[in-house]
Every structure is written in structure tokens, then in C-alpha cells.
Amino acid sequence: MNLSDYFAMALESYLPAATASLVGNADYPGLEGMVKFYETSYGGILVSAEVTGLPPVQDGDGTGFFGMHIHESGDCTPPFAETGMHYNPLGRPHPMHAGDLLPLFADRGYAWNAFFDDRLTIRELVGRSVIIHRLRDDFTTQPAGDSGEKIGCGVIQAVAR
Numbered sequence: 001m002n003l004s005d006y007f008a009m010a011l012e013s014y015l016p017a018a019t020a021s022l023v024g025n026a027d028y029p030g031l032e033g034m035v036k037f038y039e040t041s042y043g044g045i046l047v048s049a050e051v052t053g054l055p056p057v058q059d060g061d062g063t064g065f066f067g068m069h070i071h072e073s074g075d076c077t078p079p080f081a082e083t084g085m086h087y088n089p090l091g092r093p094h095p096m097h098a099g100d101l102l103p104l105f106a107d108r109g110y111a112w113n114a115f116f117d118d119r120l121t122i123r124e125l126v127g128r129s130v131i132i133h134r135l136r137d138d139f140t141t142q143p144a145g146d147s148g149e150k151i152g153c154g155v156i157q158a159v160a161r
């Protein structure tokens, strides 16, 4: 079995090792979502994210891309100001932070993505937060890619098994 077939099977059949249930901030109360983290045997984890209630492109100044990061602290008290910086155990610049994830992509408010991530382990993720931003991540500006308001937040919790 090649890696992509294995990953598709894992997403379909395996229990995630950790999840984060996303809620919106006061400006985006309809935002909801789930991010799932799966162990693999290939030196990295799988991440899948499904989010509804994102602002459609026609409604504002967005591009349809939404920055998504692991932030240091798992405190999603609105307005998500207590989540700290991007998780960055190696002291690297953005976007080489371990917490820098593939952005979401949605023109009409619904996003789904899944990707292999060899910067992170499940153990270091639990207790931190996933943040969804209003704007794209420009992968250049320090320290956070100029990605704007924190519109969604979820605390990463281990899945009991």
C-alpha cells in the first residue's frame, strides 16, 4: 500500500488520537468545526480539519484562505486572546513554527482539508489550541503571518481509548 492509500484508510477507519472542537468568537458565532489528529507510523501525524460558518469571500475583505495554527496555550476564553503565540519549540521564525499548519480554503464558508505533518507529535499537542484566523497567512510577516483576527478556537484534547 502506498502512503496516500494508507492515509486515506487511516482517515476513514482509525480513531483520532486527539481532537479539537472549534467555536467561533463573538463576531462569528456560527463558526463550528472539528480538527482531528491521527498517529501514523511514518514519522509524522495526519491532521484533518472540517469547519463550517467561515465568512464567505463575498462578505468581506478575505481571500477564502484562513490561517490555521497551533497556539501555545489551550485557553479558548473569548476573544481567544489567552492562546499565546504559535507553538514554536525550536525557536524558528514563522512559517517554520511547528504550530504552523496548512491554511483552510473556503469561498462559501465550508472548509475541509487533510495533510501529513512531520513537525508535530500528538503528545506535544494535547492541551494546546487550534486557532482559525480571519485572513490568509502570508507565510512571511513575523511573528504570525499577518493573519488577522482569531475567529475560531478549539482546545486539543486526547481521545480516550
Ligand SMILES: [Cu+2]
Pocket: 067, 068, 069, 070, 071, 086, 131, 133, 144, 147
Ligand atoms: Cu494563529
Ligand SMILES: [Zn+2]
Pocket: 069, 086, 093, 094, 095, 096, 097, 099, 100, 143, 144, 145
Ligand atoms: Zn507561525
